[in-house]
């Protein structure tokens with residue numbers, strides 16, 4: 001008869017339950033049906049449910065739906081979770097998958113999944129799938145969106161959820177116990193976390209140098225000589241800000257490594273953690289470097305358009321050709337080009353797909369040796385530029401270039417420190433420290449030789 005027939009059908013395909021018939025519930029139900037699962041929706045109004053529900057799914061009240069499956073996806077906002085409390089009996093021993101996200105970080109004292117577990121202590125709560133969107137679920141997993149993260153206390157419950165995820169075409173990563181849920185709930189809210197500090201530095205430096213140069217070059221000229229050269233803001237000023245910020249950020253990218261080496265040298269051991277600020281700084285070196293590359297790129301573009309500018313074309317002067325100036329001008333341009341070429345190489349090798357193909361030694365050769373060489377070339381390029389500009393020009397006074405000198409201090413310091421580090425005797429000591437051969441460390445305190453950072 002009819003009933004036997006439907007029982008047989010449900011016996012063949014494993015049944016999964018979805019609470020909530022909203023956007024996410026419907027998309028998830030559709031994917032589950034397509035993957036060959038039987039889907040039972042649990043809804044507050046099972047009889048007046050919308051026509052949007054995927055074809056082939058059953059809709060029941062929450063209690064009845066819960067009894068029909070072992071695995072229940074909770075596609076309902078956290079605010080409404082208390083409807084589950086009266087269902088405690090039906091939910092006993094079931095696996096509840098918490099899919100929920102919050103609108104902002106630390107919106108609630110405990111993670112949504114932990115809250116759910118406290119409401120329904122008899123069930124096994126698994127956090128997961130919350131990094132997907134309803135939209136991507138409907139379209140099926142794409143390359144960029146294949147990974148789902150799960151966590152929970154019970155291994156069996158997680159296994160059951162992972163099996164479903166794999167059948168839906170995702171790869172699931174078990175992140176551990178339910179205490180990780182908060183971290184998973186923060187994932188969708190993250191906004192370029194490693195980029196935040198480098199971006200702030202870039203914006204801060206750009207703004208500072210922009211206003212400094214605005215006052216120094218344009219307002220100063222206007223006040224003292226009542227000369228209006230405000231048009232220079234667009235290209236000349238931008239083309240000063242870009243290389244300055246780029247050079248400083250490149251130095252900031254190499255400074256922490258140098259500082260870390262000196263710290264190890266001073267402490268005489270590698271078995272102690274770096275201070276927090278240094279750790280954080282080391283972790284955003286890649287972003288600092290890439291932003292520096294971006295500014296260098298802008299500087300190149302701005303420089304390339306100089307010959308087609310009206311202003312340059314207009315003051316097409318005819319003076320005596322000076323060989324020395326020509327040499328100096330060409331060398332500084334050439335150094336800039338070489339520096340930029342290496343800069344681009346550094347940027348390319350920092351891409352995960354490229355750096356994965358390099359051995360550790362190749363990677364550190366490029367990022368450290370060639371990196372410092374890049375810094376050296378760019379610094380030399382800047383020095384030569386200044387020499388051309390200030391020393392050989394009669395219109396400039398000795399006090400003209402403080403802004404320019406300012407941006408040279410940092411790279412020069414980094415390079416000098418690096419030079420000190422690669423002198424043979426210091427280098428040998430550092431190698432000894434890094435290989436863990438410390439003077440009598442084992443005799444002093446055996447614990448000293450236990451690495452703190454595994």
Ligand SMILES: NC(=O)C1=CN([C@@H]2O[C@H](COP(=O)(O)OP(=O)(O)OC[C@H]3O[C@@H](n4cnc5c(N)ncnc54)[C@H](OP(=O)(O)O)[C@@H]3O)[C@@H](O)[C@H]2O)C=CC1
Pocket residue numbers: 019020021022023024025042043044045074075076077078080083099100101102129130131132133134135
């Ligand atoms: N939409 C998305 O792309 C994603 C959503 N999520 C999470 O999934 C959850 C659901 O999101 P979404 O589907 O977009 O939300 P919707 O508002 O579209 O749907 C929520 C559903 O929950 C049910 N519901 C609402 N109020 C109550 C209540 N008081 N008691 C019981 N059930 C109720 C309703 O189903 P019914 O009327 O059938 O009872 C409703 O359709 C949220 O926690 C969200 O953070 C996570 C990742 C992505």
Ligand SMILES: [Cu+2]
Pocket residue numbers: 243299336381
């Ligand atoms: Cu330059």
